[in-house]
Amino acid sequence: MENELARVHRALRTLSAGNRCLLRASNEQELLTEMCRVIVEKGGYRVACVCYAVHDDQKNIRWMAAVGTDIARMAAFNHSWADNERGVSATGTAIRTGLPVVGRMLSDPIYSNSVFSTLREQAERDGFTSVTALPLRVDGQVIGCLLMGAAEPDAFDEAEVKLLNELADDLAYGIENQRVREQHRSAQATIARLAYYDPLTGLPNRTCLHEQLEEAMQAARQQHHAIALLHMEIGRFHEINKVIGYRAVDELLRELATRLSDCCAGKGTLARVGETAFALMISHSNVDHATRLAHQLLDKLRAPVHVAGLLLDAQACIGLAMFPGHATDADALIRRANAAMHLARPTGGGFAIYMGGLEQEYTRRLALMGDLHRAITENELRLFCQPKVDIATRAFTGAEALVRWEHPQHGLIATAEFVKLAEQAGTITPLTHWMLEAAFSQGYAWQEAGTARTLAVNLSVHDLYSPGLVDRIAGLFTTWGLSSDLIQFELTESALMTDPELAQQTLARLKDLGVTLVIDDFGTGYSGLSYLQRLPVDGIKIDQSFVMPLVTNADSEVIVRSTIELGHNLGLQVVAEGVESRAVWERLAMLGCDAAQGYLIAKPLPAERLPEWEREWALV
Incomplete structure (x- = not known):
């Protein structure tokens, strides 16, 4: 009776320590390892292990954590939960049946089989003569089991197993909870990545570049240095898209992004800021340095690309704007680098530096686009x-x-201009x-x-x-x-x-x-x-x-x-x-x-x- 009470007390002590362990663990593997440690150190059991069922043809078992024994030796035994001679151990049976199983290493006939000779030797080395395997059930499915070993050959009676099975249920709950947390963390990471990174190229997107540019500008103001922003546009994109299709165009963009990344490595922040547009922010840069880098990038972008069985020549143009010379806030610097890019022509070298007045001209043209729509719908044009x-x-x-078209504010608009608009x-x-x-x-x-x-x-x-x-x-x-x-x-x-x-x-x-x-x-x-x-x-x-x-x-x-x-x-x-x-x-x-x-x-x-x-x- 004293032995039974001692074992029940041990189980209760283990259950209480295990519950505290559930609250402290920050991830699944930490939970498994800490639970095994608590069982051995706080509960007084000789061995504690957690294994998961592998759903392969052999129905193997993967050992996840162990205290009191060598996990490598456990794995070397090649446990199984199949219904065969390797799967009749307490571990295999608990997983297969979903019921708690008690095994007596010295008296159970199954352990006398030569198949388990290595396991008996390990039990003797680790000092346990009885085991209990408690199934771990997550979301209605048995995912593995909690294996515990004790020195006493008559350990794990009904009362003790009942309490320890509660511990296994608590552990299963903890596993499920950790997996839900991990799913949430993964979902949040995915959302964050989608918000800040381009899914096609893996590069930072416009939002990410904008935030990094603001941070870089704040530091540049304090440290009194300049920032260069290069805006790059891939030409002939729509023409190429018609010929090879959007999947091959995606492959083309990934290849160009890789080239740019290799060339820009360690030189600044490269981002994809549009369908065919990239931008490079370079801290501690001047115009000469940025210009040299721009020409290097143009050489990389203009090299032919093998896509869809074709050798494609993707033309590119680059515009440069400088902080603080051209703009002192992120939005303006991005706009002005983009405006400079529109000045660049492939036949003229494909590179241009922002000049004052460009932004005002683009603002005027955007306004004219809206006014033209009104002029058409309200019959303000003349034949x-x-x-x-x-x-x-x-x-x-x-x-x-x-x-x-005679605009009310701007006068007669050149026909070629408003037709292009x-x-x-x-x-x-x-x-x-x-x-x-x-x-x-x-x-x-x-x-x-x-x-x-x-x-x-x-x-x-x-x-x-x-x-x-x-x-x-x-x-x-x-x-x-x-x-x-x-x-x-x-x-x-x-x-x-x-x-x-x-x-x-x-x-x-x-x-x-x-x-x-x-x-x-x-x-x-x-x-x-x-x-x-x-x-x-x-x-x-x-x-x-x-x-x-x-x-x-x-x-x-x-x-x-x-x-x-x-x-x-x-x-x-x-x-x-x-x-x-x-x-x-x-x-x-x-x-x-x-x-x-x-x-x-x-x-x-x-x-x-x-x-x-x-x-x-x-x-x-």
């Missing part, structure tokens, strides 16, 4: 026309429809829709006045490949009842070459409407003669860059003469744009050019003034 005349007869043959802001299609509506409306007004005139409307590359373009134009013909010979369309050669097959399909559908089609800026694109012959076009306009120097540049005359002959051989009407002098007019007449357009004839003028100009021209 202008530039006449075209027959060179041989001087007869007025029609006009090119142009759009002008429209492309960047995604409002080029609404702008084209405005132009079409204005041209058809004006054409109808002239027709109603009994003086029908032909208007030519320019279509951009975005318009040409818009799936609803032809249907919209067909609808406008129906709406206004105009004859198809009163509306022409001009398309640049470069736009046609963006996607030749799709362009040819669109031109064929336009031609089915009965309209005249003209290739604008001819000679500046890359179309071949065989492709030009297949296009359903009616005319070509020789680009002004060849026409204007016609009488002073022999090469220009050769180009213009050849273009006229080519056009006539293909049955096309040839128009020369940029005619600004009588000498050019006369030379074009000698070369047989059909029509002319330019300042010699008329500058672009408001549509309502075209009839007045026409009367004046007839009198000249």
Whole structure:
């Protein structure tokens, strides 16, 4: 009775110490090790071990912690929880059945088997003759067991095992709790990483760079040193994406990020700050040092990359801004490095340093983007026309429809500027829709006045490949009842070459409407003669860059003469744009050019003034 009471007291003492252990452990492995130590040192047992079940074909057991015995020797025994001769030990049976098991090393027949000879030798060395294996159940599943060994051969009676099983349940609860904590820690770490690091490249992201830049600036103010910020942009990204797809583009970006990381190692903080943009913050740097590093980075970025079976040349541009010379806060420094990058051109070395006034210009352009949207929707734009005349007869043959925008604050905005803004802001299609509506409306007004005139409307590359373009134009013909010979369309050669097959399909559908089609800026694109012959076009306009120097540049005359002959051989009407002098007019007449357009004839003028100009021209 005294022995039984002593064992119950030992179990209670162990249970109490184990509960305190649950509160102190900071992770799962620490909990297992500390629990084994408490069992031996506080409880007075000879051996304590924890093992986990391995769910492999052999149903092996992995020993996680042990006190009072050598864990390496336990592992060498090759325990199993399978239903075979290796799995009939107390440990294997407890895991397999989910029930507490008591083993007597000296009296149980199973331990007399030669399979357990090594285990018996270990028990003799460690001084235990009886064991109990208590299953550890987590989330309803037995994950392993708590093994305890005692010196007494009759230890672990029913009362003691009952108390120790509570200890095992407490340990299982502690394991589950630690795993939940670890999941929370892992989730928090993942959230933090997603918030501060780019998942594709593993580099810090814009948020992380911003915070580090603010900290670096604070230190720089105290220590009186400068900071350089390089903003890098990978060019041709969207073009490459079309060819190889987004997965291969991701591979390309990872390779470029690796190159940058290798080159920047130990030199500063490299971050991915946009889809194709990277930034490098360099503390204790000056302009010369940052410039040298920028050129090293450009060399790394420009080296061809093997991706998707292709050898790709990823162009890059880098802009530099300095603290405190260019900006004294993180937001401004980032903006100004980005502004400098937009000044850089691959053909000009791909590098630029921020200059004062850039930020104001970009702010103005952003404001203009918003104002342009309002100008389109509220009909603040104006339709202008530039006449075209027959060179041989001087007869007025029609006009090119142009759009002008007079901003309330900034005055007349250059057409090339706001068309580019429209492309960047995604409002080029609404702008084209405005132009079409204005041209058809004006054409109808002239027709109603009994003086029908032909208007030519320019279509951009975005318009040409818009799936609803032809249907919209067909609808406008129906709406206004105009004859198809009163509306022409001009398309640049470069736009046609963006996607030749799709362009040819669109031109064929336009031609089915009965309209005249003209290739604008001819000679500046890359179309071949065989492709030009297949296009359903009616005319070509020789680009002004060849026409204007016609009488002073022999090469220009050769180009213009050849273009006229080519056009006539293909049955096309040839128009020369940029005619600004009588000498050019006369030379074009000698070369047989059909029509002319330019300042010699008329500058672009408001549509309502075209009839007045026409009367004046007839009198000249």
